[in-house]
Amino acid sequence: MVEATGGRSDRAGAAPFVGRAAECGRLDAVLAEGGSAIVDVTGEAGIGKTRLLTRFSAKARAQGLTVLSGQATAYEQDSPFRPFADAFADLSPTLMGRFPALAELPAEVRGVGETPSAGDRFGLCRATAGLLGQLGPDRLVVVLDDLHWADPASLELVDHLVRHPVPSPLLLVVARRDRQTPPKLAASLARGLDTGAVHRIDLGPLSECDCVDGLAAELPQPQAKELYAASGGNPRYFLALRQAHCDAPEPACLGALLLDELAPLSPVERQVLEAAAVLGDHATPTMIAGLTDSDTKAVVTALRELMRCDLLRPDFGGRPALRHPLIRDLVHDAIDPWLREDLHRRAAAELAAAGATIVDQAHHVEQSMTHWDPQAADVLVAAAEQSAATAPADSARWLGVVLRLLPNGPEHLTTRRQLTVLRARALGVSGGLSEGRDLLQQVMDMPAPDRYDDVRVTAATLRGLLERQLGRHREAEAMLRRELARSPEPSHALLIGLELCSCVLSAARFPEVRADINEVLASARALGDGIGEMRALALIALGEAYEGDIAMARVRAASAASLAETFTDTDLAELCETLCTLGWTEVFLEDYAAAESHLDRGLEIARRAGRACLVPQFLTAKAYLHLSTCRVTSALELAEEAEPLARALGSGDLLAFHAGGPVPDPAPGRPDLPQRAGRRRGGRGRRGRRRQLVGDLGPVHARLRRARRRGAAPSVGHPVARRRKRPVPAATLDSPQQPGGAQRRRPRRRRRGGRRALGGARPQGGGAARPAEPARCGAAQPRPHCHWPR
Secondary structure, three states: OOOOOOOOOOOOOOOOOOOOHHHHHHHHHHHHHOOOEEEEEEOOOOOOHHHHHHHHHHHHHHOOOEEEEEEOOOOOOOOOOHHHHHHHOOOOHHHHHHOHHHHHOOOOOOOOOOOOOHHHHHHHHHHHHHHHOOOOOOOEEEEEEOHHHOOHHHHHHHHHHHHOOOOOOEEEEEEEOHHHOOHHHHHHHHHHHHHOOEEEEEOOOOOHHHHHHHHOOOOOHHHHHHHHHHHOOOHHHHHHHHHHHOOOOHHHHHHHHHHHHHOOOOHHHHHHHHHHHHHHHHOOHHHHHHHHOOOHHHHHHHHHHHHHOOOEEEOOOOOEEEOOHHHHHHHHHHOOHHHHHHHHHHHHHHHHHOOOOHHHHHHHHHHHOOOOOHHHHHHHHHHHHHHOOOOHHHHHHHHHHHHHHOOOOHHHHHHHHHHHHHHHHHHHHHOOHHHHHHHHHHHHHOOOOOOOOHHHHHHHHHHHHHHHHOOOHHHHHHHHHHHHOOOOOHHHHHHHHHHHHHHHHHOOOHHHHHHHHHHHHHHHHHHOOHHHHHHHHHHHHHHHHHHOOHHHHHHHHHHHHHHHHOOOOOOOOOOOHHHHHHHHHHHHOOOHHHHHHHHHHHHHHHHHOOOOOOHHHHHHHHHHHHHHOOOHHHHHHHHHHHHHHHHHHOOHHHHHOOOOOOOOOEEOOEEEEEOOOOOOOOOOHHHHHHHHHHOOOHHHHHHHHHHHHHOOOOOOOOHHHHOOOOOOOOOOOOOOOOOOOOOOOOOOOOOHHHHHOOOOOOOOOOOOOOOOOHHHOOOOOOOOOOOOOO
């Protein structure tokens, strides 16, 4: 019992109360009206009913009102009037003096009498209601939480108060879970809505703003939004996910609160729930019976009870599923480790017998494989190969399990080399560039049966790609030249040569490899390698565009585009980076329609194939394309989407497009910490030279934001074309600031350094730096020219 002089208050360190302004307003309105009323607060578990009642109770006490609080529990459903007895127990002398009628309440309602028989309950409810109607003019607030667990006698008393409102100013506030409410109580409260005796407040999910800004202000917005999406707006689930993400000690407390619902379950119901948590989407009565060695009828009975308790809900296919993924994880992790391993082993066998896919089996094999088992390893390897293009992170994890348990004997060396390359590829595709590169170095250091085999060439070219994406162009070039010196066969030399030329071209040194890339093109044509030919053509087109041979660049780009049309998306899944190179080239050649088509196609392939390392490259290229075609708002959105992805990958080249300066070298041994080298912006050295080629798009972002705030739509265009002074077509310059555009004043001359801030941006995805001097660009087509709004 809690009265006016004391009550539940928020504990130190508890999450703040956020949102619920409309619900608090409705409660305040009912409180201000006076008279007798019943408020029905409904919502699912964890939605915030208790927090709302606690806040309301504190506000009522602050107004000098008396608040009595009680709560029903799942353990006391056999004790009559338990929530009312919790509220009316141990009444203080002060409270008895203020409400003398409370002293005359039946002893059973106060929890100090014998258990009444079912026949006496109606008279007892009528007597209790009569005494509550004699409270006097002072307002009494009774708050009852978790009424879905109330005993039958309490439900009868609530029903009587709904049908026969008391004349005193009694405010009864009840909270319950709608899915677990007994039908009798739900029907009684529904009738009260029709008569006006009951006011209902349905609590739905919190808004994203309330959760992200109010409950996770310390987290970066993208991460907080991901947690919100996973929680479904349920504040308890959101807090549990946030605290687990921050590695705080509170998740155990929240987990205990969530798992408290499992305590009243019978052993069979607990086993069925644990089996459903293990099986996940494949939970059926037959599967659960196989895992628990139970009769199917007993399993069905337990499933009905678990659904009545709202621990399980039918999914879209009618199969039982735990009501939230977080609950499933908590139940799964609470299973005894040896039992959990056995359940997963049984689940894998049941799924295999039922003809489930190898990927479905792999999850359970992973959870149950604790020692080397060739058959289980074959399942994981097959699943990793199937999911490499669609779920590379899962593929890398499964291969990691196999490699961890694979014996180190020489008879397994070939298998270890092959699986390590597969895992490195999956890590690189999913964003683990550094880890994948280190694994490939291990493969190249392993002894090989042949001087140069397929595994070696795959490891070398893939390592060159990852080194290039990490911005280590010199290191990649040196390693690839060493590999070419080993005299691989022509097909292997073609792959290494293509990656070598990509590395040198990315470092803006195309003249050094012009002859090499033309030899690679000839070799690809001689071998009939269409994809290799397309890659070589795209690289030559970008390099020639940078060097100023626009005619040659157009011819090579057109040939590469024609070849790209002959390949399916599946053919290009492993090499969709070539579409990014081709897209950059077409942007610089001002063939914007073709560039957008190829970039959109490549981005779709990269996302569908799970190639996370390529997504920011395509987004950056699309941002520059939109910037060049006057789509300021979408350009800024694409750039802002690409920046966190580039930071997650650790790609210095990509970050140079978004940061206001060169990306600092990492401190020795701590790649996550920048090293303060004291370099000046645009200074000498490797980073300074890179800055001169890449340019600084920090001012571009600032101007984009200013333009979007002002509602203007400025055209940046090709940085080289920007420097040419041409009359501006009136239609191009229409904007909210300058209607018609024809009367726009002549733009001021800008400082030379200010112009350079928008120029010299080097493309990603294997591309070279874009033209930095007008004299090297050839005859570009005329295009509209305008300046940024000041």
